[in-house]
Amino acid sequence: QSTMPFLHGFRRIIFEYQPLVDEILGLLAIQDAERQSALESPACLGSDRSQLSAVRRVLERETHSPFYQEGVSYALLKVTELGLVPAAEILLEFGADLSFEDPVTYYTPLHIAVLRNQPDMVELLVRHGADINRRDRIHESSPLDLASEEPERLPCLQRLLQLGKTALLHALASSDGVQIRNTESIRLLLEGGADVRATTKEGDTVFTYIIFLLGEMVCSNTEEAQVTNRFCFRVTQLLLAHGANPSECPAPESLTHLCFKSFKRHFPLLRFLLESGAAYNCSLHGPSCWSGFHIVFECLCSHLSVSEDDSFSTDLIQKGQTLLELMMASSQAIQLPSNFEVNTSSCRYHGEKIRTLFCSLKQLERSPQALKHLCRVFIRQRLKPWPVDVKIKALPLPDRLKWYLLIDHTAAGHEDL
Numbered sequence: 001q002s003t004m005p006f007l008h009g010f011r012r013i014i015f016e017y018q019p020l021v022d023e024i025l026g027l028l029a030i031q032d033a034e035r036q037s038a039l040e041s042p043a044c045l046g047s048d049r050s051q052l053s054a055v056r057r058v059l060e061r062e063t064h065s066p067f068y069q070e071g072v073s074y075a076l077l078k079v080t081e082l083g084l085v086p087a088a089e090i091l092l093e094f095g096a097d098l099s100f101e102d103p104v105t106y107y108t109p110l111h112i113a114v115l116r117n118q119p120d121m122v123e124l125l126v127r128h129g130a131d132i133n134r135r136d137r138i139h140e141s142s143p144l145d146l147a148s149e150e151p152e153r154l155p156c157l158q159r160l161l162q163l164g165k166t167a168l169l170h171a172l173a174s175s176d177g178v179q180i181r182n183t184e185s186i187r188l189l190l191e192g193g194a195d196v197r198a199t200t201k202e203g204d205t206v207f208t209y210i211i212f213l214l215g216e217m218v219c220s221n222t223e224e225a226q227v228t229n230r231f232c233f234r235v236t237q238l239l240l241a242h243g244a245n246p247s248e249c250p251a252p253e254s255l256t257h258l259c260f261k262s263f264k265r266h267f268p269l270l271r272f273l274l275e276s277g278a279a280y281n282c283s284l285h286g287p288s289c290w291s292g293f294h295i296v297f298e299c300l301c302s303h304l305s306v307s308e309d310d311s312f313s314t315d316l317i318q319k320g321q322t323l324l325e326l327m328m329a330s331s332q333a334i335q336l337p338s339n340f341e342v343n344t345s346s347c348r349y350h351g352e353k354i355r356t357l358f359c360s361l362k363q364l365e366r367s368p369q370a371l372k373h374l375c376r377v378f379i380r381q382r383l384k385p386w387p388v389d390v391k392i393k394a395l396p397l398p399d400r401l402k403w404y405l406l407i408d409h410t411a412a413g414h415e416d417l
Helices: 009-027 049-061 070-081 086-093 109-115 119-127 143-151 151-161 168-173 181-192 208-217 222-241 255-261 265-276 292-304 310-328 351-366 371-383 388-392 399-406
Strands: 286-291
Touching: 009 049, 009 070, 049 070, 049 086, 070 086, 086 119, 109 119, 109 143, 109 151, 119 151, 119 255, 143 151, 143 168, 143 181, 151 181, 168 181, 168 208, 181 222, 208 222, 208 255, 222 265, 255 265, 265 292, 265 310, 286 292, 292 310, 292 351, 310 351, 371 388, 371 399, 388 399
Parallel strands: none
Antiparallel strands: none
C-alpha cells in the first residue's frame, strides 16, 4: 500500500477525498465548475436521468469507503455553485452534510447558493435544514446577510424571507446610498417581520447607518449627495412605517437629533420626521435630555453671530421658524426644557428676530392658547401621517387658511400672504 504524501492544510484534506468528488462530477459532465465553458448551460448539466442514475450507483458503492462523508459533502458544494438541484437532491439523500465548509472560503452550501444567486438551490437546502443564520468564520456573514447585500440577489432574499428570519441591520450596514442602494431588500426585510428595535453588540440601531450616510454627504459631490439623501429619505420612510423610533436615546443614535443639529442641510428629512409624529425631544427622558426647541435656537444664534450673508440668514431664519411652528403644532401642550432661556447677545445679525421668535414661544407656554392655534393642531393631527401638505392643499379652504395650516415659511408666496 502506497504511503499518503505529506501535505499541509486543506490540500491534504481535499487530496484524501478528491477522487470520489472527481468521479461524481465527471458523471455529471462537470470536470471543473470554475472552468465551465460559457457555451454549456448549467441548467442542462447534471439533469440527465442516466447521469443521475450513475451517480446513485457510485454513492451506493462508496458508502462505506474512507472519507465518503467529506467527499459527498464537497461534491454538494460544487453542484451548488451551478444550481444543479436534481444532483444536489441525490447527494443530500446519500448523506451530504449541509454544515460542511469549503476548505478555502469556509462557506457552507447555502452561502454558496446565495452568492451564485441560485434561488431554487437555496430553497432546497433550507427545506433540508440548512441554517440561514449561520455565519462563516472569515467575514461572519450569514446566508441571509449575503442575500440582502446586493440587489441582484433579490430572488434569493425573497426565497429566504419565505423560509426564515430577517437581517435588517446587515442590509442597512451594507448600503452606501450611491453604489449599493438596496431599498427593495430593506422593504422586503421589513415586510417579512424584521425587528426595527434590533441592535448590535456595539449598540448600533437601524438609524446608525442612516446617520453615518448623512454625515458622509458633507464630503460628497452634489450629485452623490442628492442620491444619498434620496436613499436615506426613502429608507427612513420605510423604517417609520414599521414602527421605528427616530428620537430615542442616546442622542448620537437619534436621527431626529442629528437633523435638528444640521437642520438647514437636513430640513426636508426633519420636516418629514416631525410630520410623521417623531418626538421633538428625547422620547425616553424628555426635554431634559435634549430638546428640538433648544437646538434650533442654539443653531440660529451660532450661525447668525458670524454670517453677514443676507440670503443665508434669511433662509436659516425661515427654516428655523418653520420648525418651531411645526413643533408647536404637533400637540396642544408644548414641552420645553425647564428654565429655558435664549441668550441673543451673541447674535450680531438679526438678534431682534430671534428674540421675537423666542418670546412667541414662551407666550404660548404661559398663556391660554388661541382658538386658531388649537384648530391648527387638531386639523394637522387628523391629517397625519405624512404627506400632510398634500392633504391640506386638497381641503376646501381659502388659500390664507391653507398657508396657516401648511406651516412653511420657506415656500414662495408665503410672505405675500
